[in-house]
Amino acid sequence: MPPPTLALERPRTPDEAIAVLAGTSEARVLAGGQSLVPLLTLGFAEPDVVVSLDRCEELDGVAVGESAAAVGAMVTTRHIELDAALADRCPLLVAAAGNVGSPHVRNFGTLVGNLCHADPGSDLIPAALCLGVEVEVRSSRGSRRLSVDELVAGPFVTSLADDELAVAAGVPLRDRSWRHGYRKLALRAGDLAIATAAALVRLEGDTVAEARLVVGGALRRAARVDRLESALAGVACGEAAAVALATGCWVDDLADDLLPDGVTPLEYLRAMLPRFVAATVGDAVAGAA
């Protein structure tokens, strides 16, 4: 349990939050708390200060533009799950959001918090990587934008400095020539994932013109499957899943990144991941935009 000496700051603006972070290297930022509070309870995180964003109203909005949506750091997964505009323009994000934990967790947990927690079993990280999400990060030293690939360094490790605050996620929006697929393997409903697959395919007529494929879960971090993306370009929709399955050797490229969880055998992962991703490709080409 956290010690009685733990301090809590509740700034009213991102600038106030950044000022607190600039003053200590032993702070943790609290968004929805669905990851951090259990870490505090278990003693896996031992900050001196928790900086809660619960009073930062300006971080609680979704702004849907022409080509991108800005999702503030305090926007909950539940909000995303039920947002009609996001369902229309980035349905992959909404599909992944619905898989996160339980309604209880989604009522408080946030997209940005999920990305910054960098749990390999995350649903939102593979979807965000597939979509090309960028995270806006601010500190007293300035601001920068990070791709998911740049943000997530490994299991529970990000590239954020101690004094940096992630304030929003920029989600690219696509038109209806793009279709999505999302699959999650877990033992129980609500669990973090053993494996995740996120797919975006752009169709030209009956052909896959372009594919963005991400595999996550039992990996050090979610990754694009470049070999498979190349193999699918120009393939007829009806052949896409079969081609994806036939190109299953991509899993060998990721051999060093497989991260067995101590329960799921490595041989099982190596056998199922190609089928899992191929099925997700099949879902994408068959599904609605």
Add this chain to the structure above:
Amino acid sequence: MNPTGSAQPVRLLVNGLHHEVTCDAGDTLLAVLRERLELKGTKFGCGIGYCGACTVLVDGAAAHACCLLAATLEDRRITTVEGIGDGAGDAVQEAFLEAGAVQCGYCTPGFVVSVKALLAANPAPSLAEVHEFLTGNICRCSGFAAIARAALAAGGDR
């Protein structure tokens, strides 16, 4: 802003009543409900947001009380199982009894609060919707089926 880290007074609105409690920054809502407010209906199961035994409503939305810091909830309307039915009987509680959905009873407060939240948002859920919404609640005694029957009975499936 107070960086001293010592216990602070926190004003919480629980089941319609305002309470001024003294708690540490790291105190979860679960700990404050049980240990400061003596509201023992909300249970400690896993303590890390999986089992749902600590389910409460925050502004009507179901939440794991073990995953919330009490000091961040000053302006929120909190409802615990003690605030369900006001002692005069409640359709969800009665449906649980009629369906035989209570064995050891440890998970029951969490399930009752969750079902209240479900029915407030979706008065006549399907079985699939019941299962999906109750992802955050675990029962180790029963086969869960009676709980689902209770939820459907309390809803529009009478």
